[in-house]
Amino acid sequence: MAEEVIKLGKKKQSTLKDEIAKLLPDGGNLDLCLTCGACSSGCPATGIRDMDPRKLLRMASLGMDEELERNPWVWMCSMCQRCIYVCPMKIDIPQLVYNLRSRWPREERPKGILGSCDMALRHDTCSAMGASEEDFQFVVEDVLAEVRDTQPPFKDMEAPIDKMDADYVLNQNSREPVTEPDEMVPLWKILHIVGANWTYASKGWAAENYCMFLADTDAWKHIVEVKAKAVDDLNAKYWLNTE
Amino acid sequence: MRKSLGDWAAEELRFVVKAVVGEENFVDMTPNRSNNYCCGGGGGYLQTPYTEERHKYGEMKLNQILNTGAQYCIAPCHNCHSQIHDLSEHFEAGYHTVHLWTLIALSLGILGENERTYLGPELQEVNIPEWEK
Numbered sequence: 277m278a279e280e281v282i283k284l285g286k287k288k289q290s291t292l293k294d295e296i297a298k299l300l301p302d303g304g305n306l307d308l309c310l311t312c313g314a315c316s317s318g319c320p321a322t323g324i325r326d327m328d329p330r331k332l333l334r335m336a337s338l339g340m341d342e343e344l345e346r347n348p349w350v351w352m353c354s355m356c357q358r359c360i361y362v363c364p365m366k367i368d369i370p371q372l373v374y375n376l377r378s379r380w381p382r383e384e385r386p387k388g389i390l391g392s393c394d395m396a397l398r399h400d401t402c403s404a405m406g407a408s409e410e411d412f413q414f415v416v417e418d419v420l421a422e423v424r425d426t427q428p429p430f431k432d433m434e435a436p437i438d439k440m441d442a443d444y445v446l447n448q449n450s451r452e453p454v455t456e457p458d459e460m461v462p463l464w465k466i467l468h469i470v471g472a473n474w475t476y477a478s479k480g481w482a483a484e485n486y487c488m489f490l491a492d493t494d495a496w497k498h499i500v501e502v503k504a505k506a507v508d509d510l511n512a513k514y515w516l517n518t519e
Numbered sequence: 520m521r522k523s524l525g526d527w528a529a530e531e532l533r534f535v536v537k538a539v540v541g542e543e544n545f546v547d548m549t550p551n552r553s554n555n556y557c558c559g560g561g562g563g564y565l566q567t568p569y570t571e572e573r574h575k576y577g578e579m580k581l582n583q584i585l586n587t588g589a590q591y592c593i594a595p596c597h598n599c600h601s602q603i604h605d606l607s608e609h610f611e612a613g614y615h616t617v618h619l620w621t622l623i624a625l626s627l628g629i630l631g632e633n634e635r636t637y638l639g640p641e642l643q644e645v646n647i648p649e650w651e652k
Contacts, residue, residue, distance in 0.1 A: 320556050320579040324572050352572045354564050356557030357522060388566030427631055428650050449597040458633040462624035469627070484597070489563030519596050 292341045295375050296333070299368040308365040309333055315359035315369060325349045329359045329369045336372060350376040351386055355489075377491035385490055392486035393495055402499050403482035405450040412481055413437055415453040416460070423461055433468045435460075438510060439475035445512040446474050447483035447503065449519060474516075477506035483519040520595070526552045536593060536619070539626040546587040556580055558594075560602025577606045584614055590639065591615050593622065604637075615639040 300308050309330075316328035327349040335344055355370040363369075377385065392404035399408050407415075420435045436442070446467075452459045467474050480503035487495035507515040521529040529552055537545045548555065559576035567573070580603065584592050592607075594600035594616055604616040617637045624630040625638070628646045635643055 318554075318556070320559060320576045324575055348569070351563070351567050352569055352576065354557050354559055354562030354576070356561065358554075358557065361553050386563065386567040386569075388568070389563040392563075392566055423631070427648070429629070429648075451597055456636065458631075459618070459636070461634050462618070462620040462630060465624055465629050466620060466627075469629070486563060486566065489561075489566070519598070 291339065292336050292344065292372075292375070293339050296336050296372050299371045301366045309337065309367055310364060312364065314362045314364070315367075318358055318362055319353075321349070321353045324352050327352075329353070333367065333369055333372065344376060346380060346384075347376070351389075374491050378493065380491075382490075382492065389486050389490045392484070393490045393492055396482065396484070396486060396499055397495055400479040400502055401482050402480050402485070402502055403450040403454075404484045404486050405454045405482075407450055407454050407482070409478040412448075412453055412476075413478065415457050416476065419457045419460060420464070423464075430465060430468060433464060435464050436475040437481075438478050440510055442473050442475040442510065442512050444472060444474040444514045444516050445477050445507045445510055447515075447517045447519070448476065448481055449483045475510060475512070477503075477510055479509075480504075480506040483517050485519070521553065532595075532619070535623070539619075539622050546589045548583040548587050556583065558599050558602045558606070560598035560600075565598060565601055573602070574606070574609055577602060578610075581606045581610055581612060585612060589614065590641070591617055591622075593617055593619050595619070 311330065311334065313330050315333075316322045316330040319329050322328035325348065327347065332344070332349070350373045353370070353373050355373055357370050359369045360366055382390070395406045396402045396404045398406060401407060401409055401412060403412075416435050416437065420433065424431050424433060446463075448460065480499075485496060485499050487499050490496075503517075504515070533545070533547075550556070556579045558580040559573050564573050564576070584603070584606075590613075592603055592614055594603050600616055600618060606612065607614050607616060615637060621630065621634065621637060624634065625642065625646055629648055630646065631648060632651055
């Protein structure tokens with residue numbers, strides 16, 4: 277009898293195959309993919325760059341990690357999750373896409389997404405367009421003042437920032453304050469006439485989160501935490517995110 | 520919202536849309552609800568350099584919209600709005616892309632003249648607020 281436990285080789289390296297095994301439902305194995313192709317037949321990204329969701333999953337399950345590393349198709353799938361919806365086995369292919377995205381060296385991921393994520397990390401506003409708390413406040417107050425002056429039924433309308441104890445904290449996509457501020461007004465008007473008790477938050481007001489698309493999990497989490505904390509700090513009941 | 524809450528959430532928005540534009544002016548696209556297709560604006564697509572692929576992806580949504588024969592497509596979020604608007608321009612499809620808030624405010628007679636950027640010419644003069652006449 278051996279005196280010591282026999283150890284076989286090195287610790288097994290985590291492969292893509294192991295990663296997707298965890299994505300399969302109820303601790304199942306890769307055989308659960310029926311290869312039916314329902315995912316691919318209803319996927320708008322099917323055929324782009326000679327790839328489709330079924331092929332991606334099969335390649336991963338066959339251990340073709342190298343062929344999948346840095347395959348740009350993972351940026352041409354929008355991770356919409358329709359493939360999960362139609363999959364008889366509910367296999368999470370978008371999560372596989374996310375994991376493949378995260379394997380790209382950060383600096384080599386698409387510049388637009390990378391830049392938007394990094395910009396959002398610069399301010400507590402989380403704005404992918406880099407708008408600061410002061411920028412946002414200025415635009416909101418400026419647009420509101422004009423509406424109050426020129427549209428009499430809305431002379432008392434408010435667009436509060438950091439109001440405590442409101443029912444709703446509303447996020448705003450950066451594109452509106454930065455590029456088309458008048459587009460904020462219809463929503464304010466609707467909230468005004470229904471008598472909603474709402475507010476913006478100076479921190480975390482920006483609705484978008486490109487760090488999620490960048491597959492930078494830590495940064496994604498950070499952005500969500502900043503926004504959630506702002507809602508908590510204002511003691512609001514609901515968080516409304518329009519994205 | 521539909522993906523996290525379920526189809527009932529989408530039904531509530533159908534109620535709003537029909538109330539705003541009139542039942543006879545609402546056309547569902549096919550397939551719809553949870554079987555609908557993504558437009559291709561999300562997931563960061565609009566921020567990638569893969570414009571040609573994004574347009575190819577969006578053709579499925581473009582054809583769904585064209586098959587309805589509707590002049591307006593209501594987009595639920597900013598990414599969708601940008602993509603669906605861009606598809607119309609790129610493929611010269613001729614439909615307009617609007618946010619739901621625009622149509623709600625229009626139907627209430629409170630949509631100001633600076634807030635009509637995405638309306639087509641046929642709706643520019645419709646329901647002008649009293650104070651702007």
